[in-house]
Structure formats: structure tokens, C-alpha cells
Amino acid sequence: MFTSVLVANRGEIACRVFRTAKRMGIRTIAVYSEADAKALHVREADEAVLIGPAAARESYLDADRVLAAAKATGAEAIHPGYGFLSENAAFAEAVMAAGIVWIGAPPAAIRAMGLKDAAKTLMVEAGVPVTPGYMGEDQSPERLKAEADAIGYPVLIKAVAGGGGKGMRRVDAGEAFLDALGSCRREAASSFGDDRVLIEKYILSPRHIEVQVFGDSHGEVVHLFERDCSLQRRHQKVIEEAPAPGMDAATRAAVTAAAVKAAKAVNYVGAGTIEFIADGTEGLRADRIWFMEMNTRLQVEHPVTEAITGVDLVEWQFRAAAGEPVPLRQDQLSIHGWAMEARLYAEDPANGFLPSIGKLEHFVLPDGVRIDTGVEQGGEVSQFYDPMIAKLIVHAETREEAAEALADACADVEVWPVKTNAGFLVRCLEHPRFVAGDVDTGFIGAEEGALTARRMSEKALQGAARVLRFENVGGDDSFSPWDGWQMPIGLRMNAEPVLRQTVFVDGERTVLEIDDAVSAHYGHLEPAHGVTVYFEDGWPFEVSSFAKLGAAGGTASDGSLRAPMPGKIVATPAKAGDVVTKGQPVIVLEAMKMEHALNAPFDGVVGEVAFAVGDQVGADAVLAVVEAGA
Known part of the structure; x- marks a missing residue:
């Protein structure tokens, strides 16, 4: 076994790999x-x-700089994490040529599966069923549309070299294709x-089922059962x-057997995932x-696979890279209970899921669950x-218990002032369709309005009003008819006063x-930027006794389209006039690895486009x- 590992990645996956390495007594090396x-x-x-400037292309995606860092620190192995250089066959070959252990798939397997059209052809030859579509060399817009x-x-439409949801578009009609x-x-x-792209038939009521496979250098491949990743957005x-x-x-036997067959077709070594699309209109069926x-x-x-099998997949990766056999035979692997994972994103569901950037001035994550993260308060x-x-x-033991526990978490x-999707995740997990297991990849799109609507509960409003009342009278919770922050209604001698409080929420x-009958539940309140932030079910609410101007960015009432965050202009579909x-x-603005279209707020004429592509x-x-007007 090697004694040191460099992780050619950042954030939560780097921290996750370091955790296993330290448990195994392996020295850890970061690049940044x-x-x-x-x-x-x-x-x-x-x-x-340090390997370069902020832009990923000049740092984490620069194979030469990463390899130089490994040589300079004496790293005996490199783990690529996911994303960045993890599926770059040339980088894997350069690592191995330098005499450094590559903790990843064989370069030949990366190449075979890296291009979706070639991979599908290979799977057809191996007897694995594939979705109908076009994977031809002619990439002209006319041929693709035809x-x-x-x-x-x-x-x-799917990028041939794609992954992670990037370079994918659903098209419902011919006029929208180009x-x-x-x-x-x-x-x-x-x-x-x-x-380059390929075209696939879009499956109605699609479910995204994937199988975790693992192979060693001795020709053995096992599966660690399936995951359901159907709850998706874009x-x-x-x-x-x-x-x-x-x-x-x-059905499990059929899909896992197909996954193992696919992995063996490319002599796979290490951890990999075979992804399947299922037509869920009649439930899950092998055909x-x-x-x-x-x-x-x-x-x-x-x-989630680690949770139901009790396996540390990163440790297995280390052992496979060191030439050891798969630690467990197929008959030694079994499913125990149910596991769920939620991805916490820095984005604003109430504002079209625009990414949110900035300092994490308040960052609190729950206790009692597994947390994989690469940030902390103040970051x-x-x-x-x-x-x-x-x-x-x-x-948990059952799916119902797992969903409830994850919703509670x-x-x-x-998190403040950076926005997150925590409240949206709660809504997803508590939605009757999700609880019933009635989910396909269109679930979020169909239910988005209900999943993203933000509104404080009456109990939360009461708690916020009481705190504001307490703060505004200088800590004196007693009633005075002359207090400007609270007004009695129908003041009568010897009668309990009724108090009215004005609260501005966002x-x-x-x-x-x-209402004194409502439990004095104040929730979690933190002073920030001159207002009080009330957290309820993952949603943050700014509460105050005075009006506050809204945040900048997006679309103004005068028709100006403002950049919601720093980025690069990648398209100007409309021109002045x-x-x-x-x-x-x-x-169209590109930021945080995604495109964001700024759309006309009303019918009219483009008066000005202030920036050019690039x-x-x-x-x-x-x-x-x-x-x-027009």
C-alpha cells in the first residue's frame, strides 16, 4: 500500500478522501x-x-500543474475525486508514466466510456440494452434536427463528452431544437x-436508476446494488x-447483471457507475x-451505497489501486436498511434557483447525520x-424513516446570507408523491411552484413578532399603551389588552x-445586516419592524436586466432594436459552471445590449x- 496520496480536487470530495486516508495512516496532500x-x-x-489562479482551467484542470505538485511533494498516489480531471485518460496515463499510482479507472476504460456514442455502440455489442437515438458523425445542425x-x-440532446447534467437539453418541439x-x-x-452531441428519445415518466460496480486488476467485478437518482432539476x-x-x-437481478456485463466489457478496475434510464409508467420492469x-x-x-452495504468505497479504491483483490465476494454483499442523500446547494429556489455566492457568515448544519462538506462558517x-x-x-431501517430523518436534518x-435550497429539499422530502415513491425525473418541474413557495407559518410569525416587540421596548416585555411598537385594540379598564405588531418579512x-395562546416558539434568530433572520424548515426569513429595500440583481421594473452574479456573457439571442x-x-450569462438566461420581463423592444459575447x-x-411597447 502506498503511504501518501494527493487529491487532485477540492471541496467536499477532497475532505471525504482525506478522511479515509487518515484512518488508514496515509499522508494527505491537497492542491488549491x-x-x-x-x-x-x-x-x-x-x-x-498552490497550483494556480481561481479559474479551474488554470488550476484544477491544469494536468501539468497537478502532476508537478505530486512530484514536488513526493506523492505516491493520486486520487482524482469526481469532476475536473477524474475522467481524463491522458492525465491518468501521465500519472502512471510518472511512476505514481493512479486511483481511478484504467485509461482505456475511460476512453471507451467517455464518449457517449462510442459507449452505447460498445454496450450494444456486449448485449446491454440501450435507448434509441442518433450517434452519428454528421454533426451539422440540419442533420441533427432531421x-x-x-x-x-x-x-x-446530450453532449458526447458530457456528465453531471452539463450539456443536456430536453426539446419538446421541432421549432425549439436549434x-x-x-x-x-x-x-x-x-x-x-x-x-459534439448525440440525440436520444426522451422517455416519458423516466426514472434514473444506477448501479454501483467495482472491479479489481484480477478480473473480478461485483455490484453493490442500485441507487435511485430520479429527483433531479435540469x-x-x-x-x-x-x-x-x-x-x-x-428486476434487480437483471439490471445489476447488465451493469456487471458492461463493466467487464471494458476490463474495469475501481469504482464506477452504470447509469440506466427506466420507463416508470408501469413500475420498474427489466424489459x-x-x-x-x-x-x-x-x-x-x-x-448512500456505503450506508446500505457497510463498505467504504474510498478504501476499496485504495486497495484496488494497490493491486489487491475486491475485499468482498458478490455473495458477501447485501442490502441493509435504506439510505438517502440530499445535495445542499448555494442557490435561491425562490429566484429561479440562481446560484448564490459570498461569505458564509452563519453556517450551521445538523447533528446526528453524516455530513460531507468542504466549507465552514466564515468561508x-x-x-x-x-x-x-x-x-x-x-x-434508517425503512424508506419512510429515512425520508423523515432527512427532512428533519x-x-x-x-445558512446566511448565502441562499441555499434547504427549504426546497424539505418540501421535496415531505411531498406526498415522494413519500409514496411516485417520483420520476419530471417531478420537480411538475411540482416546482409548491416546492419553492416561501411563507412563514403563523407560529413562526408569532415568535418573530414577540421577539421584535421585546427588542423594541428595550427588553421590557410589559405592556404600555404609550409604547409606539405595540398598539392596544379596544382598550378597556380591567380588560386584557390586545397587542398588534407590524412585521416586515422579506x-x-x-x-x-x-396571540398568547400560541406557544412562544421563537425559532432560530440571528442578527445580521441590521435585520433579524428567522430560520424555519430550512428557509431564512428577514424579519424587522421597518421596511427594507430588496436586493439588487435580476430584472428591474424599468426593464433593465442585471447580472445576478459575476460571470461571462456567452450569447446574445436578441439585439438592440x-x-x-x-x-x-x-x-445569456455563464456563472458557476451553468448558463443563466435573462429574459424579457414584458413585451417590448430591446433598447440596448451593453455587453458582447466573451x-x-x-x-x-x-x-x-x-x-x-413595440
């Missing part, structure tokens, strides 16, 4: 960009090396350096669970599940990297009567202006 100089993963490592028309809508193709190609080129997984609800023994792709790396959602959420800031993982999240005025309708894209812009910059 200038933006991550004070990051948690840097402090948790035994040694850390193929999509022939397949029949809806279709899914715009979606352009957006998909830009995102694919930015994320993977390859803008092809990004939100909540994952293991095992999959509704999976019977016969309605098709191969989608293989991820030749450790997955973000690997903790920064940067514009340069993925907005996921933590994973919350629970394990998400409800206890307190800038909206509410007047309520303080163009007539646009409400909701039509005017300018321009870098700051937060709140006016990118374009739409003038009312």
Missing part, C-alpha cells in the same frame, strides 16, 4: 487555487500546494472542450436513495430499463466552482395580533434594457 487558499480541504491536509424529427419529440442545440453545444464546449441530481423504491428481486452511460469514477452519491462560496456546498446523508440547516408588511415577447431570452461582467451590472 488562489480562491481556495483558506478552504477547509487545504487545512485538513497534511500538506497543500434525426430528432425522425425519432419524434420529446428528445434529449436554439436548444446552440445552448447545449456552448455548455458542452465550456465544460468538456468538446461540443438534469442535476437533488436527492438520491438506495435501494430504489419499487425494485423487485427479478423497460436501458443503458444510458457509465461514469468511470466515484460518484457524488456514493455515500466563501466562490463564483468559480460548482454551487454544491454539502451533502446530508441518513440511514434539512429543516435544521441555517420586505413585505404584515400586521398581526400577538429587436421586438421581444415576455419570457424571450435576451442575453465579456466578463460584475454582479448587478446592467446587461441589457427592454423598453415597453
Whole structure:
């Protein structure tokens, strides 16, 4: 076994790999960009090396700099984590050529499965069922649209070199295809350096089922059962669970056997995931599940598999890389209980899920559950990297118990002023459809209004009003008819006064009567920026006795489209003088590895587009202006 490991990654996965390495007595080495100089993963490592500026292409994606750091520190092995260079075959070969142990898939397997069209062809040859679609060399927009028309809508455009939900677009009608193709190609080129795509039939009521596989250098491959990752938004997984609800023994046997067959077809070594798309209209059936792709790396959602099997997959990766056999035979692996994982993102569900950046002035995560994170209170959420800031993982005897425990954990999240999706996660986990296991990849889109609506409960309002009342009278909770912050209603001698309190919640005025019959539940209140923040079920609410101006960014009432965060202009679908309708894209901003379209707020004419493609812009910059009228 090697004695030192460099993790060529950042954030929570670097911290997660370090945890296992330290338990095994292996020295840990971190790499970091200038933006991550004070990051948690840097402090948790035994040694850390600066490898470049904030931009990932100049640091974490620079293979030469990472390899130089490994040589300079005497690292005997490199673990790539996920994302960045984890599925870069050339990097893996360079690591091995330098005499350093590569803790990842064989380069040949990475290449075989890295291009989705070639991988599907290989799976057909191996006898693994695949979804119908087009994987041809002709990448002209005309040919791609013709193929999509022939397949029949809806279709899914997917980057050939894609992964992690990047470079994917669902298209429901032919007239929307070319715009979606352009957006998909830009995102694919930015994320993977390859803008080629394939077209697949979009499965109605689709469920995303994946199987964890593990192989060793002696030809053995085992599976560690399946995960259900159907709860997604824009092809990004939100909540994952293991095992999959509704999976019977016969279907499990068929899908896991197909996964093992797929892994053996590429002589796979290490941890990998075979992803399948299932038509859930009639439940899970073996003849309605098709191969989608293989991820030749450790997955973000690997903790739920670890929870139900009792296996440490990172330790298994270390042992396989050191030439050891798979630690357990297939008949020694079994499912125990139910596990769920929620991805905590720095984003604002109430504002179109726009990523949120800034300092984590207040950052509290729940006790009693597994937390994988790479940030802490006082740290920064940067514009340069993925907005996921933590994973919350629970394990229980039953699915119902796991869902309830995870909902409780998400409800206890307190983050400020960075916005998170914690409240949204609670809503998902408590939704009757999710509780019943009636979930497909369209669930969030269909239920988004109910899942993102923010409103304080009466109990929370009462608690906030009492705290404000207490603070505004200088700590004296006694009643006075002359107190300006509380007004008696129907004042009579020898009668209990009725108190009315004005409360502004996120800038909206509410007047309520303080009801002594309601339990004095004050919730969690933290002073910040001159207001009090009340956390309820994962949602933060700014409460005060006075009106507060709303935050900048987004769309102003005068038609100006402002950058919600720093980023780069990647497209200008509308030009000055163009007539646009409400909701039509005017300018597209790329930030935090995602594209964000700023749309016309009403019917009108584009009066100005202030920036060109390629321009870098700051937060709140006016990118374009739409003038009312035509």
C-alpha cells in the first residue's frame, strides 16, 4: 500500500478522501487555487500546494500543474475525486508514466466510456440494452434536427463528452431544437472542450436508476446494488436513495447483471457507475430499463451505497489501486436498511434557483447525520466552482424513516446570507408523491411552484413578532399603551389588552395580533445586516419592524436586466432594436459552471445590449434594457 496520496480536487470530495486516508495512516496532500487558499480541504491536509489562479482551467484542470505538485511533494498516489480531471485518460496515463499510482479507472476504460456514442455502440455489442437515438458523425445542425424529427419529440440532446447534467437539453418541439442545440453545444464546449452531441428519445415518466460496480486488476467485478437518482432539476441530481423504491428481486437481478456485463466489457478496475434510464409508467420492469452511460469514477452519491452495504468505497479504491483483490465476494454483499442523500446547494429556489455566492457568515448544519462538506462558517462560496456546498446523508431501517430523518436534518440547516435550497429539499422530502415513491425525473418541474413557495407559518410569525416587540421596548416585555411598537385594540379598564405588531418579512408588511395562546416558539434568530433572520424548515426569513429595500440583481421594473452574479456573457439571442415577447431570452450569462438566461420581463423592444459575447461582467451590472411597447 502506498503511504501518501494527493487529491487532485477540492471541496467536499477532497475532505471525504482525506478522511479515509487518515484512518488508514496515509499522508494527505491537497492542491488549491488562489480562491481556495483558506478552504477547509487545504487545512485538513497534511500538506497543500498552490497550483494556480481561481479559474479551474488554470488550476484544477491544469494536468501539468497537478502532476508537478505530486512530484514536488513526493506523492505516491493520486486520487482524482469526481469532476475536473477524474475522467481524463491522458492525465491518468501521465500519472502512471510518472511512476505514481493512479486511483481511478484504467485509461482505456475511460476512453471507451467517455464518449457517449462510442459507449452505447460498445454496450450494444456486449448485449446491454440501450435507448434509441442518433450517434452519428454528421454533426451539422440540419442533420441533427432531421434525426430528432425522425425519432419524434420529446428528445434529449446530450453532449458526447458530457456528465453531471452539463450539456443536456430536453426539446419538446421541432421549432425549439436549434436554439436548444446552440445552448447545449456552448455548455458542452465550456465544460468538456468538446461540443459534439448525440440525440436520444426522451422517455416519458423516466426514472434514473444506477448501479454501483467495482472491479479489481484480477478480473473480478461485483455490484453493490442500485441507487435511485430520479429527483433531479435540469438534469442535476437533488436527492438520491438506495435501494430504489419499487425494485423487485427479478428486476434487480437483471439490471445489476447488465451493469456487471458492461463493466467487464471494458476490463474495469475501481469504482464506477452504470447509469440506466427506466420507463416508470408501469413500475420498474427489466424489459423497460436501458443503458444510458457509465461514469468511470466515484460518484457524488456514493455515500448512500456505503450506508446500505457497510463498505467504504474510498478504501476499496485504495486497495484496488494497490493491486489487491475486491475485499468482498458478490455473495458477501447485501442490502441493509435504506439510505438517502440530499445535495445542499448555494442557490435561491425562490429566484429561479440562481446560484448564490459570498461569505458564509452563519453556517450551521445538523447533528446526528453524516455530513460531507468542504466549507465552514466564515468561508466563501466562490463564483468559480460548482454551487454544491454539502451533502446530508441518513440511514434508517425503512424508506419512510429515512425520508423523515432527512427532512428533519434539512429543516435544521441555517445558512446566511448565502441562499441555499434547504427549504426546497424539505418540501421535496415531505411531498406526498415522494413519500409514496411516485417520483420520476419530471417531478420537480411538475411540482416546482409548491416546492419553492416561501411563507412563514403563523407560529413562526408569532415568535418573530414577540421577539421584535421585546427588542423594541428595550427588553421590557410589559405592556404600555404609550409604547409606539405595540398598539392596544379596544382598550378597556380591567380588560386584557390586545397587542398588534407590524412585521416586515422579506420586505413585505404584515400586521398581526400577538396571540398568547400560541406557544412562544421563537425559532432560530440571528442578527445580521441590521435585520433579524428567522430560520424555519430550512428557509431564512428577514424579519424587522421597518421596511427594507430588496436586493439588487435580476430584472428591474424599468426593464433593465442585471447580472445576478459575476460571470461571462456567452450569447446574445436578441439585439438592440429587436421586438421581444415576455419570457424571450435576451442575453445569456455563464456563472458557476451553468448558463443563466435573462429574459424579457414584458413585451417590448430591446433598447440596448451593453455587453458582447466573451465579456466578463460584475454582479448587478446592467446587461441589457427592454423598453415597453413595440
